[in-house]
Structures are given as C-alpha cells and as structure tokens.
Amino acid sequence: MTPGLWELVLKGIWVTLQLLFLGSLVAGAVSFVVGVARTSRRWIVRFLAGLYTEVFRGTSALIMIFWVYFVLPLAFGWQLVPLWAGTLALGLTYGAYGSEIVRGALNAVDPAQREGGIALSFTPWQRMRLILLPQAVPEMIPSFCNLLVELLKGTALVSIMGMGDLAFSGNLVRLALQESAEIYAYILLIYFVIAFVITRLMRVLERRLKAGLGRAPERPAAARETRRASASGVGAASGGTS
Amino acid sequence: MTWDWSAVGDFMPLFRDGLLVTLKALALGSLISFALGLVWALLMRAPTRWVRWPVGAVTEFVRNTPLLVQLFFLFYVLPEWNITFSALTTGVVAIGLHYSTYTMQVYRAGIEGVPAGQWEAATALNLPLRRTWTAVILPQAIRRVVPALGNYVISMLKDTPMLMAITVLEMLGEARLYSQEHFQFTEPLTVIGVAFILISYPASLLLRALERRLVR
Numbered sequence: 001m002t003p004g005l006w007e008l009v010l011k012g013i014w015v016t017l018q019l020l021f022l023g024s025l026v027a028g029a030v031s032f033v034v035g036v037a038r039t040s041r042r043w044i045v046r047f048l049a050g051l052y053t054e055v056f057r058g059t060s061a062l063i064m065i066f067w068v069y070f071v072l073p074l075a076f077g078w079q080l081v082p083l084w085a086g087t088l089a090l091g092l093t094y095g096a097y098g099s100e101i102v103r104g105a106l107n108a109v110d111p112a113q114r115e116g117g118i119a120l121s122f123t124p125w126q127r128m129r130l131i132l133l134p135q136a137v138p139e140m141i142p143s144f145c146n147l148l149v150e151l152l153k154g155t156a157l158v159s160i161m162g163m164g165d166l167a168f169s170g171n172l173v174r175l176a177l178q179e180s181a182e183i184y185a186y187i188l189l190i191y192f193v194i195a196f197v198i199t200r201l202m203r204v205l206e207r208r209l210k211a212g213l214g215r216a217p218e219r220p221a222a223a224r225e226t227r228r229a230s231a232s233g234v235g236a237a238s239g240g241t242s
Numbered sequence: 243m244t245w246d247w248s249a250v251g252d253f254m255p256l257f258r259d260g261l262l263v264t265l266k267a268l269a270l271g272s273l274i275s276f277a278l279g280l281v282w283a284l285l286m287r288a289p290t291r292w293v294r295w296p297v298g299a300v301t302e303f304v305r306n307t308p309l310l311v312q313l314f315f316l317f318y319v320l321p322e323w324n325i326t327f328s329a330l331t332t333g334v335v336a337i338g339l340h341y342s343t344y345t346m347q348v349y350r351a352g353i354e355g356v357p358a359g360q361w362e363a364a365t366a367l368n369l370p371l372r373r374t375w376t377a378v379i380l381p382q383a384i385r386r387v388v389p390a391l392g393n394y395v396i397s398m399l400k401d402t403p404m405l406m407a408i409t410v411l412e413m414l415g416e417a418r419l420y421s422q423e424h425f426q427f428t429e430p431l432t433v434i435g436v437a438f439i440l441i442s443y444p445a446s447l448l449l450r451a452l453e454r455r456l457v458r
Contacts, residue, residue, distance in 0.1 A: 058439035060400035063414060063431065070427035149306055156308035160407050167311050180318035188307045188315065195306035 001183070005173045012169030013190060019086055019155040019165060020194075024148060026091025027098050031144075034095065035102025036128065049099070056096035062157050065089040069161050086158040094151045101143040105136035138209040145202035149195045156191075166190060249429040253420050257433055260416035264402050267334050267412060271402075272395050274338025279345025284375075286350060301343040309340045310404050317408040333405040340401075341394055348390040352383035389453035396442050396449075413437065 037049035056064070068089040073079040080088065109132050117127035159168035170187040174180050285297045304312070313336045320327065327335070356379050364374040403414035411419065417430035 054443055055439060058442045059435045060403050060414075060438060062403040062406075063435050063438065066414065066418070066427075066431050067435065070421065071431055074428060153306075153308040153310075156310040157404070159310070167308065167314070170311065171314065174314075174318060180315070180322055184311060184315040184319060187311055188303070191307040191311065192303055 001173070001177065005176060008169045008172055009166070009186070009190075012164060012166035015083070015164050016152075016155050016166040017194070018083065019090065019158065020148075020152050022083070022087040023090040023094065023151055023155065026087055027094040027147070027151060028144075030091060030095025031098025031102050034099035035106065038099060038103045039106050041124075053096045053099050056093050057100075059093075061090065061093040061154050062160065064093050065157055065161060082158070082161065082163045086155070086161070086163055090151060090154050090158075094147060094154065097150070098144065098147055101140050101147065102136070104143075105140045106132055108139060109135050135213065138206060138213060138215070141202055141206040141209065145199060145206075148198050148202065152191065152195055152198065244428075246426060246429055249424065249426045250433060252424070253417070253430045253433060256416040256420055257413065257430070257437070260411060260413035260434070261437065263330065263410065263415075264399070264412040267330060267337065267402050267405060267410070268395065268399050270334040271337035271341065271398050274334065275341035275345050275394065275398070276391060278338060278342030280349050282342060282346035283349035283353060286346070287353070301346055304340060305343040309336065309401055310407060312336050312340060313404060313408050329409045330405070333402075333408055333410050337398055337401060337405075341398055344394050344397075345391055348387045348394070349383065351390075352387035353379060355386055356382050385456055388456055389449050392445070392449040392452065396445055399442060399445075400438065 034049045034052055037045050038053070040046050040049070065086065068080065068085045069082075072085075079085075113131050113135065114127060117131045122130065155165055156167040159165050159171065162168065166187060170183055173183045177183060282297055282301055286294055288294055313333060316327075316332045316336050317329065320332065360378055360382065361374070364378045369378070402412055405412050406415040406418060409415075413434045417434050420430045421427040
C-alpha cells in the first residue's frame, strides 16, 4: 500500500473514533435517562420509557440510520450533517440497549439501601443521586464495556451511507488496489485493536470505581460471560447487535 | 410530513419478497451459528492448549470486529481466491460465522452448568466419553441454552439488513430499491421498521415465557 492510501485509512480511523466517542456520549445520556425513567413510580413514565426501549431495540440500527438520513429531512425539513446523523442514529439505538443495563443495575441494588434513604427522609432524587447510582454504576461497567464494543462495530454501518469511516475507506482502498484480502485484513485488525483498548480501559475504570466502594472487581472474564449468558434476561439485550 | 398509502400498497409485493429473503437468511444463519457454536464450545474443552488457544483467539477476533466488514471480506476476497458463492450464501455464512462466536459462549455456560455429579455418575457407569456427551451432558446443557440462543436469533434478525450492502435483496434492500425508483422514502422504511418490531417483540415475549419454563 502506498502512503496516500494509508492516509485514507487514517482519515477513516479518525471518523470512526469520532463516531464512537460522540455516539457513546449520546447513548450514555439516553441510557441513563431512559433507564432511570423505567424505575419511575409513575406508570406513564415507565410505559413511555419501555416503549422507547422496545421500538429502538426492536428495529435494526441500520434501519434507524436510513430513517435518520432519508426520512427526517423529508418529514421535518431539516437535514443533519452526516456525522451528526450517524451519531444520532447510533446513540438512540445503542442507548436503548444501555437503558436495560441501567435499569438492571438499579434494580440489583440491595432494597435495604433504598429503604435506608427513605428512613433518612431523602427525596427520590437525592436517593437516586447519593445512594442508588453510586452503587449501581460500577456494576454496569462490564455490560457497558460490551455495549461499547457493539457500538464500535455499529459505526461501520454508516459506511453504507457513504460516510468516510474506517469501513468505507477500506472499500475505497480496495477499489484502488484491486486486492481485497490485504486491506480487509488490516481494517479488521484495526477494529480489533480499538475494541481491545476499549476493553482494557473499561477494566481499569471498573477497578477504580469498585475500589471506591470497597469491592473487588469481578476478575475472570470467562466467569463473567458465563454468568451473564446463563442468567440472561430476554429482550435480546444480552445479545450482540453489530 | 406526507404519508402516501398508495405507496405502501405498491411496496407490499416487494416487501413480501424481501421478508422471505430475510427469513431465509435468518433460518440458515441460525442453523450455521448453532452448529458452529457447539463445535467451538467443544473444541474449547480440548485437553491440549494447541487447540484451545487458536480457537479462542479466532473467535475473540471475530466477535470484536464488525460483521459488516466481515461481510465485505467474504464477498470480495473469496472470488479472488476462486471460491464463488451467491451473495445470499456469502451473507448467511458471514452471519452464521459471526454469531457462532456468541453461541459458543452460550453453549459453554450451558455445559458448565451441568452439575458435576452428572459427570461423576457417567464415570461410575463406565460410559465411554462419546456416550457421556451425547446421552448425559449435551441433552441437559442444550435444554438450558435454548432461551439464550433465541436471544441471538433476534439479534441476527436485526443484523440481516446489512446483507443489503452485498446486493442481497432482503427487506431493507427492497425498500431502498423502491425508494430510489419512486423517491418515496418514508413509507417503505417505516413499513420495514414496523415489520421488524412486529417480529422481534412477540419473539422476545415468547422467549421470556420459554425461559421461565425451561430454566426455572
């Protein structure tokens, strides 16, 4: 490969990383808002949040991307810059999966903790902020790590709309080189390296957060996956959407 | 926002074709992933590290890279190696391969979930290894993993639109074709979006019921 083609790949990596970062910000915000809403006392809030989750989890990320690109401009008369369109579609879809993680972790906090908050006459918001979230967040990290890798894999979808991410630049280089095996092997490897870095960083984060609570992180990855697979709640959230 | 019901009607025959292709890809992809996943899971229990390590590394790699790029890889590289499949076959193989790395974990959990006493009983009865697996371990393991496998079938369903990128005319492919010819995007995209929800939501309810019954 010539330096010019490598430059193309580098640009692709940059776009993919931007999408990953912005998409995870949106997805994280959506996860927490919708996930907390699903534990609300008002049924209408729970219902709407549940509806959101089912709709965005029920369709596929690629269909959402098509929707944001083609239907939004026609329907509402505003078109998003490709980067923001991709961010929005990915963030909303993966946020729906994330909301299940948040809900599950909040429900897993010992009920006595909630009751303690009530006994101290904390407001619901204070209970959430001071008691529930600090204990629930470290438990969410392993699941969010998986979700982040899924989001990374999901960013490749925007290449179908012609956005110059890593998968797209791979296609361009393929056309230039007429040699597919080499370039795709590189592209796959780059994705793998990014995923590997994500996994490592999240493990460090988990250790930090759990140390703050005086707990040890779950150590072996194998045991974690085992438990998750055997105790997987349905809703397909536990699965992969790549 | 304009909604044109006649476009919905026009799109219906194409939608039906696309739905059939989607379901076909889903069925075949599921079969491949179920079978391959079991093979990986059994290989991961091999006594020698020289089998376990490569299988672990390859499946880890496949699981952490995008299915879309894997699709492109198979679609463009295989012909260069003089292996030619139809686009649908390539897509089915890619989906099956990708998800086999997930089902592998499910099987592993299922196998590890079989109580140790069952192994000991098989040893006590002097069952040969093959019989131990086929008559004792796997029947109990598979029962436990059915709901988790079902989850991945739903995930696979939601990944089938990617096949559009390698020219397979499944639901999204048909929708895109239609919308490009008629310049009506809203209707076909909404129809297939709703179709996905109508399939995946009842399926997940069904799985939840099945899980309650099988796993306890």
